[in-house]
Amino acid sequence: MIRQFGTAVRITILSIALLGFAYPLGITAIARLVFPWQADGSYLKVKGRVVGSAIIGQRWTQPQYFHGRPSAAGKEGYDPTATGGTNYGPASKNLVASTKAAIAAVRAENPRAGGMPPMDLVTTSGSGIDPDISPAAAYYQAARVAAARKIPLGTVRALIFAYERHRTIGILGEPRVNVLELNLALDRTLSPR
Amino acid sequence: MTLPGWLQAIALFSLVAATTKPIGLYMARVFQGERTWLSPVLRPLERAVYRLCGVDEALEMPWQTYTLAMLAFSAVGFVWLYVLLRTQAWLPFNPQRFPNLPPALAWNTAVSFLTNTNWQFYAGESTMSYLSQMAGLAWHNFVSAATGLAIAIALIRGIARTACKTIGNFWVDLIRACLYVLLPVSCVFAIVLVAQGVPQNFSPYRSVRTVEGYRQTITGGPMASQESIKELGTNGGGFVNANSASPNENPTPVSNFLEMFAILAFAAGLTYTYGYMVKDTRQGWALFAAMFALLAVGFSATYWAESVGNPIVHHLGIAGGNMEGKECRFGVAGSALFATVTTATSCGAVNSMLDSFMPLGGLVPLVNMQLGEVAFGGVGSGLYGMIVFVVITVFIAGLMVGRTPEFLGKKIERREVQLALLALLVTPLLVLVPTAIAVLQPQGLAALGNGGPHGFSEILYAFSSTNANNGSAFGGLGSNLFYDVATGINMLLGRFLVAIPVLALAGSLAAKKAVAPGVGSFSTSSAMFVGLLLSTIAIVGALTFLPADALGPVADHLFVFQGKTF
Numbered sequence: 011m012i013r014q015f016g017t018a019v020r021i022t023i024l025s026i027a028l029l030g031f032a033y034p035l036g037i038t039a040i041a042r043l044v045f046p047w048q049a050d051g052s053y054l055k056v057k058g059r060v061v062g063s064a065i066i067g068q069r070w071t072q073p074q075y076f077h078g079r080p081s082a083a084g085k086e087g088y089d090p091t092a093t094g095g096t097n098y099g100p101a102s103k104n105l106v107a108s109t110k111a112a113i114a115a116v117r118a119e120n121p122r123a124g125g126m127p128p129m130d131l132v133t134t135s136g137s138g139i140d141p142d143i144s145p146a147a148a149y150y151q152a153a154r155v156a157a158a159r160k161i162p163l164g165t166v167r168a169l170i171f172a173y174e175r176h177r178t179i180g181i182l183g184e185p186r187v188n189v190l191e192l193n194l195a196l197d198r199t200l201s202p203r
Numbered sequence: 204m205t206l207p208g209w210l211q212a213i214a215l216f217s218l219v220a221a222t223t224k225p226i227g228l229y230m231a232r233v234f235q236g237e238r239t240w241l242s243p244v245l246r247p248l249e250r251a252v253y254r255l256c257g258v259d260e261a262l263e264m265p266w267q268t269y270t271l272a273m274l275a276f277s278a279v280g281f282v283w284l285y286v287l288l289r290t291q292a293w294l295p296f297n298p299q300r301f302p303n304l305p306p307a308l309a310w311n312t313a314v315s316f317l318t319n320t321n322w323q324f325y326a327g328e329s330t331m332s333y334l335s336q337m338a339g340l341a342w343h344n345f346v347s348a349a350t351g352l353a354i355a356i357a358l359i360r361g362i363a364r365t366a367c368k369t370i371g372n373f374w375v376d377l378i379r380a381c382l383y384v385l386l387p388v389s390c391v392f393a394i395v396l397v398a399q400g401v402p403q404n405f406s407p408y409r410s411v412r413t414v415e416g417y418r419q420t421i422t423g424g425p426m427a428s429q430e431s432i433k434e435l436g437t438n439g440g441g442f443v444n445a446n447s448a449s450p451n452e453n454p455t456p457v458s459n460f461l462e463m464f465a466i467l468a469f470a471a472g473l474t475y476t477y478g479y480m481v482k483d484t485r486q487g488w489a490l491f492a493a494m495f496a497l498l499a500v501g502f503s504a505t506y507w508a509e510s511v512g513n514p515i516v517h518h519l520g521i522a523g524g525n526m527e528g529k530e531c532r533f534g535v536a537g538s539a540l541f542a543t544v545t546t547a548t549s550c551g552a553v554n555s556m557l558d559s560f561m562p563l564g565g566l567v568p569l570v571n572m573q574l575g576e577v578a579f580g581g582v583g584s585g586l587y588g589m590i591v592f593v594v595i596t597v598f599i600a601g602l603m604v605g606r607t608p609e610f611l612g613k614k615i616e617r618r619e620v621q622l623a624l625l626a627l628l629v630t631p632l633l634v635l636v637p638t639a640i641a642v643l644q645p646q647g648l649a650a651l652g653n654g655g656p657h658g659f660s661e662i663l664y665a666f667s668s669t670n671a672n673n674g675s676a677f678g679g680l681g682s683n684l685f686y687d688v689a690t691g692i693n694m695l696l697g698r699f700l701v702a703i704p705v706l707a708l709a710g711s712l713a714a715k716k717a718v719a720p721g722v723g724s725f726s727t728s729s730a731m732f733v734g735l736l737l738s739t740i741a742i743v744g745a746l747t748f749l750p751a752d753a754l755g756p757v758a759d760h761l762f763v764f765q766g767k768t769f
Binding site: 021050061092095113137190 | 275279341449451520556655660
């Protein structure tokens with residue numbers, strides 16, 4: 011009995027040194043060497059200033075940018091220190107209220123879009139920091155972005171098409187557009203006049 | 204439902220089927236102490252560990268000693284994590300200066316990780332120091348999975364051996380599981396995850412000004428190293444609150460696919476290890492077939508329910524599958540597949556919010572756990588859970604034809620059936636009784652995130668998940684003292700009240716003499732047996748949980764399709 015506990019203590023100490031310290035520190039060293047940009051957090055810079063992470067969604071409100079999905083992360087949304095979804099059940103009154111509010115807001119923002127917005131643009135993501143929207147959600151906003159930037163709709167639609175990410179090897183995941191990537195491309199190629 | 208959605212699932216199942224034999228064979232070699240291709244590197248390390256810890260490699264243990272060693276190791280691991288969580292504020296690797304955890308939460312978390320559950324009543328990104336994450340939680344991810352693996356291997360030895368008093372050495376099995384199985388694969392997988400975009404650093408969180416000028420604090424930490432063992436060890440405890448829904452933990456469809464594969468890989472491989480070690484690989488493939496059938500049916504049902512979508516949302520004029528709580532890069536198919544895989548095993552990681560699934564979409568994960576997570580199951584725990592069902596099935600089949608039941612040349616007698624039933628009855632006892640207590644408690648109801656039958660589902664899910672050591676949640680359920688304590692007790696009993704009878708079963712089977720198979724012996728590798736096994740699982744599960752599930756998800760489903768809200 012005592013003997014087993016003694017062994018347990020020694021194995022615990024040794025395995026913490028190996029699996030709890032050497033392993034994560036070793037992986038960090040290799041990761042920094044081989045994939046330094048990803049290991050650091052996939053930060054994107056514009057004119058030398060960090061504007062966010064390529065894998066993390068951010069908050070958008072201005073009409074000349076594409077907007078992401080509703081977010082339950084933090085008070086204002088898109089807070090990576092408070093990730094999560096609404097956890098509203100399918101028959102929840104709160105779900106109905108928040109979806110209605112999102113539909114009204116999205117339609118008010120996009121008066122030229124016509125028709126109802128796509129599902130992902132009015133439902134809350136699981137993480138609250140979803141970096142993507144569906145291609146349909148991007149096209150839904152194209153007319154607003156074009157009008158705010160005073161550029162032809164065709165140009166904006168062509169840009170969405172160019173930045174659409176497809177399913178990996180045709181079967182993994184869903185088609186999508188990374189909102190930050192698309193907006194940075196807008197700023198780079200189609201500055202507002 | 205889309206063709207790519209189905210093909211994604213078929214690709215996953217094919218990959219699992221293709222790797223079952225190589226992984227299973229490798230594990231069999233490791234646990235039989237044979238040379239593997241990693242031995243030149245790892246054997247010296249293994250010997251050094253034995254020397255430093257005073258373990259005699261050649262010493263075999265009877266089941267009582269094996270169990271005692273397992274319990275001693277678990278107890279020490281509990282104390283370490285509890286103390287770490289209660290003192291993290293004063294320790295290094297805490298750049299965000301997070302305070303110590305309060306006692307009830309530290310207890311719940313320590314039990315949760317010790318038992319391979321990874322139920323989380325905290326949000327990692329705003330609670331846990333990097334030290335607690337890597338040396339506390341991720342360390343438990345390794346050793347709790349290795350403990351499960353050791354117990355499964357001990358049970359296999361019990362079945363394979365005849366007239367033998369011992370079932371192996373717990374310390375040797377534990378160390379080999381860590382060094383040869385979990386650590387090497389985890390290293391490779393962690394680097395692959397970094398390549399996909401998972402951060403791996405020790406930097407403090409970084410405050411940035413977004414394109415539109417808002418402040419955003421971006422989290423960091425040793426995420427990839429923890430993410431990889433979290434999936435491989437079927438642990439499931441997220442580095443951040445959103446778990447694998449967060450792009451930090453699961454940034455691409457490729458990482459999503461690989462994480463699902465990692466969850467299944469060892470548990471599936473273990474079926475081959477079993478067949479190989481009992482010297483009849485068809486036995487392993489029979490279990491594989493039964494597990495595979497459960498997984499495929501579960502996925503189809505969830506995928507269908509989520510694709511149909513929410514009629515209440517459709518009524519607002521929005522068409523399509525249910526996307527509430529789901530990520531765009533995974534969509535309905537990738538989320539339904541992940542939810543099925545994570546609850547068919549004992550993983551419990553989630554890439555979408557299960558609380559917001561359609562009632563029937565959420566019913567599948569619930570039933571998966573109530574059946575004891577035997578569709579590949581946890582690393583180790585899945586196999587030993589399934590073997591318990593095999594013993595019961597053999598017993599029932601024996602009763603039907605009026606013969607003494609035999610299992611792989613051993614008579615299944617009173618003691619074996621008693622032990623198997625004990626392990627089996629723990630589940631209904633620890634799910635239904637605490638659920639009933641919770642609904643009668645003001646504290647039990649105060650924590651609910653949703654009203655109506657969905658609120659009941661949240662409670663039922665919590666106790667199904669903690670009892671089965673899964674750890675996924677209907678996340679609307681909040682934390683309070685009642686749930687901290689109750690789910691903690693539930694996790695402990697759910698783990699050890701199954702593990703101990705299983706080890707006793709191993710000891711009992713090992714001691715038996717072999718009987719020569721006669722004309723009346725019932726094959727446990729035939730298609731008929733697989734059918735019987737599945738029927739047993741379905742009947743036991745249905746008889747036990749149908750009434751409770753009808754009050755929760757089934758009632759919820761009927762209300763949703765009538766458009767009634769709560």
